[in-house]
Amino acid sequence: xxxxxxxxxxxxxxxxxxxxHGTGVNSNRxxxxxxxxxxxxxxxxxxxxxxxxxxxFPMHPHKGFEILSYLIEGxxxxxDSLGVANTAEAGEAMRITTGSGIEHAEFPAHGAAxxxxxxxVNLPRADKEVDADYQDASADELPTREEGGATVTxxxxxxxxxxxxxxxxxxxxxxxGSWTWSIPEGWAGFCYGVDGSGTVASEAFAAGDVYPIAxxxxxxxETGREIDIATESGLRVVAVAGRPHGEPIRQRxxxxx
Numbered sequence: 001x002x003x004x005x006x007x008x009x010x011x012x013x014x015x016x017x018x019x020x021h022g023t024g025v026n027s028n029r030x031x032x033x034x035x036x037x038x039x040x041x042x043x044x045x046x047x048x049x050x051x052x053x054x055x056x057f058p059m060h061p062h063k064g065f066e067i068l069s070y071l072i073e074g075x076x077x078x079x080d081s082l083g084v085a086n087t088a089e090a091g092e093a094m095r096i097t098t099g100s101g102i103e104h105a106e107f108p109a110h111g112a113a114x115x116x117x118x119x120x121v122n123l124p125r126a127d128k129e130v131d132a133d134y135q136d137a138s139a140d141e142l143p144t145r146e147e148g149g150a151t152v153t154x155x156x157x158x159x160x161x162x163x164x165x166x167x168x169x170x171x172x173x174x175x176x177g178s179w180t181w182s183i184p185e186g187w188a189g190f191c192y193g194v195d196g197s198g199t200v201a202s203e204a205f206a207a208g209d210v211y212p213i214a215x216x217x218x219x220x221x222e223t224g225r226e227i228d229i230a231t232e233s234g235l236r237v238v239a240v241a242g243r244p245h246g247e248p249i250r251q252r253x254x255x256x257x
Contacts, residue, residue: 016048040189044121053108066123073114073115074110171239200228201227213225
């Protein structure tokens with residue numbers, strides 16, 4: 001298994017990029033951006049969205065991937081063509097399998113602004129035309145544990161009710177001191193700063209930064225990685241990793257082929 005120093009080679013923290021959606025919603029996008037122009041197989045994109053009370057996403061279509069939304073502050077209401085209507089509050093998550101096609105709308109709830117994190121996960125080629133599906137999880141359903149110098153909530157992974165077509169893990173870690181993030185053998189992923197500041201793999205890291213990690217190899221053999229995350233003043237990160245599909249990611253707006 002490689003160390004943080006090994007992992008840092010070829011990886012470094014990058015600033016997220018401001019993106020304004022046509023509906024007036026602003027986001028801090030981790031990738032793809034001008035700083036990191038690629039998708040990160042199996043992940044298509046990741047961003048933190050900020051929705052003001054009078055803004056949102058009216059009904060619109062998607063297909064070919066899965067959407068995972070995780071609320072940081074406020075509430076977000078979801079409606080879709082499956083007949084689902086749900087409001088996710090802070091600390092809660094929603095998973096949408098767009099598959100062969102779905103339409104949905106997202107708006108802030110309770111007349112107040114909201115913000116959260118949204119991840120698009122590519123569907124394997126064999127699953128592109130699966131039936132659309134929806135699942136949500138309350139904060140109480142997401143397991144939380146103390147691990148080293150961090151409080152870690154598993155949004156996707158062991159103990160979480162949320163399931164995707166891609167083998168992956170999504171952790172929300174509130175670090176007070178230091179925490180070591182372990183990435184399974186052969187997986188790719190990224191770390192994103194939600195709040196605070198500190199270091200990732202001994203590099204300065206703050207809210208809005210991303211640390212992308214492609215599939216780890218050593219002399220042609222897949223390896224795992226351990227990434228050291230530390231702070232003196234408090235740092236909240238999400239650490240996301242998954243098994244690559246090894247297939248091209250072709251995104252065209254709201255569709256992934």
